Amino acid sequence: MSDNSNPVKYQAINFADKLSLFSEQWAPKVIAQMNDYQIKIVKIQGDFSWHQHAQTDETFIVLQGLLRLDFRDGSVQLAAGEMYVVPKGVEHKPFAAAEVKMLLIEPQGVLNTGDLELSELTAINDVWI
Numbered sequence: 318m319s320d321n322s323n324p325v326k327y328q329a330i331n332f333a334d335k336l337s338l339f340s341e342q343w344a345p346k347v348i349a350q351m352n353d354y355q356i357k358i359v360k361i362q363g364d365f366s367w368h369q370h371a372q373t374d375e376t377f378i379v380l381q382g383l384l385r386l387d388f389r390d391g392s393v394q395l396a397a398g399e400m401y402v403v404p405k406g407v408e409h410k411p412f413a414a415a416e417v418k419m420l421l422i423e424p425q426g427v428l429n430t431g432d433l434e435l436s437e438l439t440a441i442n443d444v445w446i
């Protein structure tokens with residue numbers, strides 16, 4: 318429900334437009350929120366750290382490039398137009414030989430590095446673009 322103090326903006330959220338606004342990698346930006354879940358856009362390249370999210374599943378949707386999600390017992394490759402849901406508690410490590418542009422869907426407040434100690438890999442949370 319909207320009211321007059323908070324007018325609805327009828328404007329599409331365009332992935333290409335959002336992607337053009339930043340160049341840094343491994344720094345997810347929030348582009349929309351649905352209930353408690355945030356839809357984030359991110360650019361990645363190279364190898365991330367092994368980690369898991371004890372409290373939540375994590376959805377990866379590839380927009381551009383080729384993403385490999387490594388697991389301790391296998392891996393899955395995602396091309397543009399493909400997605401995968403990593404179940405909560407499952408260790409995973411994203412890898413991209415060349416830059417991948419993708420969407421992440423996860424609850425508000427989830428850190429990109431999951432259960433790891435805070436480090437330079439830990440992205441600042443809740444950054445909207």
Ligand code: NI
Nearest residue numbers: 370375429431
């Ligand atoms: Ni993760």
